[in-house]
Amino acid sequence: MASSLRTLSDIEDARFDGRRVLVRVDFNVSISNGSVGEDYRIRMAIPTIEYLAKRGAKVILASHLGRPEGFDSDYTLAPVAKRLSEIVDRKMAVRFASDCVGPAVANEVSQMNRGDILLLENLRFHKEEEANDAEFCKQLAAIADIYVNDAFSTSHRKHASTYGAARLFDTRLAGFNLKKEVEYLSMMRENPPKPFKVVVGGVKIKDKIGALEHLLPKADKVIIGGAAAYTFLKAKGVKTGKSLIDHEHLPWVTKALTAFGDKIMLPTDHVAAVSPADTSISMVKGDIPDGMAGFDIGSETIERYSAEVAGTNGSGMIFWNGPMGMFEVRAFANGTVNIAKSMALAYWRGAKTLIGGGDTLEAMKKSGVNENEVSHVSTGGGATLRYLAGDEMPGVSVLNGA
Numbered sequence: 001m002a003s004s005l006r007t008l009s010d011i012e013d014a015r016f017d018g019r020r021v022l023v024r025v026d027f028n029v030s031i032s033n034g035s036v037g038e039d040y041r042i043r044m045a046i047p048t049i050e051y052l053a054k055r056g057a058k059v060i061l062a063s064h065l066g067r068p069e070g071f072d073s074d075y076t077l078a079p080v081a082k083r084l085s086e087i088v089d090r091k092m093a094v095r096f097a098s099d100c101v102g103p104a105v106a107n108e109v110s111q112m113n114r115g116d117i118l119l120l121e122n123l124r125f126h127k128e129e130e131a132n133d134a135e136f137c138k139q140l141a142a143i144a145d146i147y148v149n150d151a152f153s154t155s156h157r158k159h160a161s162t163y164g165a166a167r168l169f170d171t172r173l174a175g176f177n178l179k180k181e182v183e184y185l186s187m188m189r190e191n192p193p194k195p196f197k198v199v200v201g202g203v204k205i206k207d208k209i210g211a212l213e214h215l216l217p218k219a220d221k222v223i224i225g226g227a228a229a230y231t232f233l234k235a236k237g238v239k240t241g242k243s244l245i246d247h248e249h250l251p252w253v254t255k256a257l258t259a260f261g262d263k264i265m266l267p268t269d270h271v272a273a274v275s276p277a278d279t280s281i282s283m284v285k286g287d288i289p290d291g292m293a294g295f296d297i298g299s300e301t302i303e304r305y306s307a308e309v310a311g312t313n314g315s316g317m318i319f320w321n322g323p324m325g326m327f328e329v330r331a332f333a334n335g336t337v338n339i340a341k342s343m344a345l346a347y348w349r350g351a352k353t354l355i356g357g358g359d360t361l362e363a364m365k366k367s368g369v370n371e372n373e374v375s376h377v378s379t380g381g382g383a384t385l386r387y388l389a390g391d392e393m394p395g396v397s398v399l400n401g402a
Contacts, residue, residue, distance in 0.1 A: 058118070193352060196220055229297070
């Protein structure tokens with residue numbers, strides 16, 4: 001799929017000059033007190049935005065933010081426009097539209113000069129966006145001549161901006177970020193460099209089952225941490241106390257252990273407590289006592305996992321999705337911090353390292369590892385896991401004419 005995607009650089013520069021280009025970006029970032037927090041998703045879109053603006057395109061950016069029910073000033077993209085104007089090339093003007101469709105937007109677009117950038121207001125202020133409403137799609141498509149999708153993270157949804165409106169354009173292209181995502185994830189799904197290791201943490205196993213079914217046969221090692229580990233341990237007959245267990249998916253976990261038990265690594269010790277707020281923390285080996293729950297992997301497990309992740313001898317690929325424990329609480333952050341540092345070490349030794357999901361990026365940052373110390377950070381989260389599971393990606397397939 002990656003090789004057949006047409007991207008910006010496959011089109012002659014002259015095709016962009018003076019043309020209106022609608023770019024679906026993912027600016028779904030955290031905002032507090034009117035300021036953008038982590039701006040990684042905005043920075044990831046800069047190569048596509050600047051490439052188009054430098055070639056004389058009128059760049060119209062569309063994104064959603066949060067899950068508002070109609071207009072809600074808490075979910076305006078105005079702070080994102082401000083942050084974007086601080087990041088892009090100083091010669092480029094960034095304007096903000098008060099809506100994403102309608103006469104006022106058409107008027108704003110008509111006043112754009114070559115190289116201008118216009119960020120539309122939150123797509124999800126209109127329920128028609130998620131409904132892929134035909135009239136809304138037409139209105140969105142009417143403001144531009146060329147369509148570009150650079151939002152891999154929303155490409156698993158058949159929304160107006162990712163699918164319905166895209167179908168109305170003759171020229172549909174992948175942005176640089178989307179192309180890179182698809183190339184890395186396709187390599188991992190189809191033919192990962194060996195040794196191939198997968199590190200899985202976080203809480204929900206059900207979201208990861210499809211991806212794991214594809215990756216388990218190809219992986220050399222699958223390292224399990226986070227709350228996901230307790231469901232695996234319970235399936236093996238280990239006592240897990242009050243730890244979070246996904247009872248619904250215990251049968252799947254049992255089957256996975258039967259088929260791939262030799263390559264699945266599980267914690268042997270845990271940082272346990274009565275509750276996350278409990279200050280008396282115990283290092284527990286083996287069974288977790290009845291009144292306690294595990295909130296992080298223990299020091300023995302950290303040593304084993306870190307050695308496995310970092311010991312790549314300059315080759316192979318490692319994919320990490322989900323923290324090793326409740327890393328937001330300092331007492332339960334040690335496992336995650338060590339895995340993040342081991343990922344960076346593996347990268348500097350020459351392995352291809354991929355990180356997927358917002359939680360994992362946040363965990364990596366909290367560990368003092370920045371995104372330049374891994375090969376690729378997927379902005380996808382759910383979309384990343386869906387792609388790895390082989391699920392349909394309407395926002396990607398529509399670029400190929402589907």
